[in-house]
Amino acid sequence: MNFLQSLIIGLILSVAPMTLYAGNNSSDQHLSHEGSAVAPVSPITIGVLGDSLSAGYGIKTEQGWVTLLQHQLKQAGIAAKVINSSVSGATTDAGLQMQAGLLQNAPDIVILALGANDGLQGKPLALIEQNLSVLISRAQSAGAKVLLLGIQLPPNLGRRYTEPFFAQYRTLAQQYNIARVPFFLEGVAGVPDLMQTDGLHPNAQAQPLILNNIWPVLQTLIAQVSPPDIK
Incomplete structure (x- = not known):
């Protein structure tokens, strides 16, 4: 073996293996049909744009459904x-200001969970729908898939307001052809054992149930944006 051959072999052996993001149990590198190593799959990015229901108000950060989502993935x-x-x-007005920073991270999926505070404040339905429309359009223009999380308002606000408020999420999902969870607090809202003392915010016990409402729809979007497995 001459000097040049020895040098090439030494360089090959000195290269450190590349690892995948997300901490799964797969090998560090995928192999092609010929057995040669190929580049690892880049992680997808999921952005969540919401209010206290997604920020983990009143509970520890690690107990919130968004953190639980990280573990689920x-x-x-x-x-x-x-x-x-x-x-x-956060209201939808605030969301318009917050979204730019999120989109700088080039998310593949944006989970949009806003509107509850607008409704509780009795803001005009036309304004809420317009703001949500802009939020959806911006995310789509940035190349992201959008998952819209619907929310219902307490009945004491009156059916004339709460029913069209809830219906707007379905209308927007159809208009923009995006995924939707009809009511992401299904099975949680109104259940005393799952709510904090204010009656508005889910407690820690409710967070896995919230994630269970979101996960099946989110899984479908993940499959759409994930690169195909290398066989």
């Missing part, structure tokens, strides 16, 4: 990172 072996841009008290 890891357990499912999905290479993904989650960016939570939710802020307690």
Whole structure:
């Protein structure tokens, strides 16, 4: 073996292996049909833009459904990172200001969970729908799939307001051809054991149930944006 051959072999052996993001149990590198190593799959990015219901108001951050989502992705072996841009008290107006920072991260999926505070404040339905429309359009223009989380308002606000408020999420999902969870607090809202003392915010016990409402629809979107497995 001459000097040049020895040098090439030494360089090959000195290269450190590349690892996948997301901490799953797959090998560090995928192999092609010929057995040669190929580049690892890049993680997808999921952005969450919401209010206190997604920011984990009144509970520990690690107990919130968004943090639980991060764990769920890891357990499912999905290479993904989650960016939570939710802020307690945020309205759709605030969301318009917050969204630019989220989109700078080039998310593949944007989970949009806003509107509850607008409704509680009795803002005009036309304004809420217009703001949600802009939020959806911006995310789509940035190349992201959108998952719209519907929310219902307490009945004491009156059916003339609460029914069209809830219906707007379905209308927007159809208009923009996006995925929707009709009511992401289904089975949680109104259940005393699952709510904090204010009656508005889910407690820690409710967070896995919220994620269960979201996960099946989100899984479908993840499959759409994830690169195909290398066989």
